[in-house]
Amino acid sequence: MKKAAVIGGGASGLMAALSASELYRTVVFEKNERTGRKLAQTGNGRCNLTNEAAGPGHYYGNDFVEGALMRFGPEDTLRYMEGIGLLARREYGGRYYSFSGQAGSVVDALRFALEKKGVELRTGTRVTGVEKKEDRFTVRSEKGEERFDYVIICCGSMAAEKLGGCSDGLDILRSLGHRVIKPVPALVPVMTDNTYTKMLRGVRVQGKATLMGEDGTPVRAALGDILFTDYGISGPAVMDVSRFCTGHKGLRIETDMFPDMDEADLEELLKKMTGLRETAGELFTGLLNNKLSVILAKYCGIEPGRKAAELSSKDALKLAHAAKNMSFDVKGTTGFPNAQTVRGGALTGQFDQNTLESLIVKGLFAAGEVLDVDGECGGFNLQWAWSSGYVAGRCGR
Numbered sequence: 305m306k307k308a309a310v311i312g313g314g315a316s317g318l319m320a321a322l323s324a325s326e327l328y329r330t331v332v333f334e335k336n337e338r339t340g341r342k343l344a345q346t347g348n349g350r351c352n353l354t355n356e357a358a359g360p361g362h363y364y365g366n367d368f369v370e371g372a373l374m375r376f377g378p379e380d381t382l383r384y385m386e387g388i389g390l391l392a393r394r395e396y397g398g399r400y401y402s403f404s405g406q407a408g409s410v411v412d413a414l415r416f417a418l419e420k421k422g423v424e425l426r427t428g429t430r431v432t433g434v435e436k437k438e439d440r441f442t443v444r445s446e447k448g449e450e451r452f453d454y455v456i457i458c459c460g461s462m463a464a465e466k467l468g469g470c471s472d473g474l475d476i477l478r479s480l481g482h483r484v485i486k487p488v489p490a491l492v493p494v495m496t497d498n499t500y501t502k503m504l505r506g507v508r509v510q511g512k513a514t515l516m517g518e519d520g521t522p523v524r525a526a527l528g529d530i531l532f533t534d535y536g537i538s539g540p541a542v543m544d545v546s547r548f549c550t551g552h553k554g555l556r557i558e559t560d561m562f563p564d565m566d567e568a569d570l571e572e573l574l575k576k577m578t579g580l581r582e583t584a585g586e587l588f589t590g591l592l593n594n595k596l597s598v599i600l601a602k603y604c605g606i607e608p609g610r611k612a613a614e615l616s617s618k619d620a621l622k623l624a625h626a627a628k629n630m631s632f633d634v635k636g637t638t639g640f641p642n643a644q645t646v647r648g649g650a651l652t653g654q655f656d657q658n659t660l661e662s663l664i665v666k667g668l669f670a671a672g673e674v675l676d677v678d679g680e681c682g683g684f685n686l687q688w689a690w691s692s693g694y695v696a697g698r699c700g701r
């Protein structure tokens with residue numbers, strides 16, 4: 305029986321091993337003491353395991369993702385997961401979360417399925433090199449060497465080092481002749497001028513974040529929660545635009561706290577509020593978080609203690625404009641340790657998009673974040689891990 309080595313026991317690696325084990329003796333090498341450590345922390349501990357909308361439009365770069373997503377998409381994933389006793393629940397925006405509400409149980413279900421299929425899980429074993437000689441691969445780890453017919457690189461990216469993030473996969477692929485696009489953090493909190501954000505620490509608003517380029521034109525916008533922090537802004541809407549925040553100067557993030565209302569309507573509403581509230585700092589009370597109500601007045605240079613009844617039409621216009629365009633100068637991101645994924649990775653052009661086999665080394669495959677693929681917030685990155693893992697695990701069949 306032919307043998308397949310899966311390097312990395314995260315989301316893509318566990319799926320690749322399940323898929324490979326249908327035909328081959330399969331061994332998973334995982335450097336952590338446990339498999340799926342990152343997976344167990346996903347979706348705020350609930351695991352947002354897929355999104356029904358997963359298609360090329362939700363991923364960056366190119367249409368490379370199409371091959372794997374067509375072969376094993378969200379519906380296939382949900383069906384497959386159900387088959388191993390793992391149910392999911394649909395929530396807003398087509399996101400599917402683990403039915404148990406426990407990301408750890410996703411890891412357990414995958415582990416049970418792997419054990420049933422006889423896959424050998426070698427945890428606490430870091431692979432240090434892969435070589436190809438005479439049609440077979442030598443996989444070297446800290447514990448020795450072993451020969452395999454197929455190797456699937458599923459080592460993930462440098463995001464979240466504490467959970468296993470590292471550059472090993474890229475180093476191995478480089479050593480085998482692959483090119484790498486320099487990774488930078490993506491889906492990551494953004495550091496900004498914090499004059500106002502630190503006063504709003506912990507406040508969340510559902511809105512729209514728009515990243516504005518150096519020339520003042522929008523680069524990318526996203527809807528969702530915006531969270532204010534000591535160092536800047538975070539939350540899904542901000543994380544979604546963060547992949548463009550590295551390596552550019554003069555960027556700003558504009559936040560719109562009333563994305564469903566135009567500025568003129570908000571201005572009219574605020575004029576009405578001047579008759580319903582005592583002070584300028586209370587004008588947004590009942591509409592936004594109370595702290596934001598005070599800070600928006602300050603942001604506009606209006607003393608929050610000023611009588612609401614004394615505010616002019618111009619003041620209402622200023623406040624409406626601020627609530628729809630409060631803007632923060634970008635200083636950078638909080639980096640790989642806090643990133644959920646990366647932009648960059650192994651050049652996808654050197655892999656067959658239908659099989660994920662290397663076009664340089666026959667019998668070598670790659671899946672998950674080690675490839676230059678990143679998706680939006682909302683289950684898209686895990687779906688890529690499942691799709692690419694499943695396809696790569698077929699070892700070209």
Ligand SMILES: Cc1cc2nc3c(=O)[nH]c(=O)nc-3n(C[C@H](O)[C@H](O)[C@H](O)COP(=O)(O)OP(=O)(O)OC[C@H]3O[C@@H](n4cnc5c(N)ncnc54)[C@H](O)[C@@H]3O)c2cc1C
Nearest residue numbers: 312314315316335346347352431460468672673683685686
């Ligand atoms: C906090 C957090 C929350 C997230 N939430 C979500 C979410 O809800 N939904 C979503 O879609 N995405 C989410 N993501 C992103 C998602 O987790 C990743 O896209 C996905 O895990 C990538 O899968 P992967 O298999 O490529 O990498 P990983 O899951 O990181 O697995 C790679 C594995 O390889 C191992 N490894 C690396 N090098 C070696 C080596 N040399 N030898 C042996 N083993 C090695 C690592 O230890 C690791 O276990 C989240 C990420 C983070 C950090």
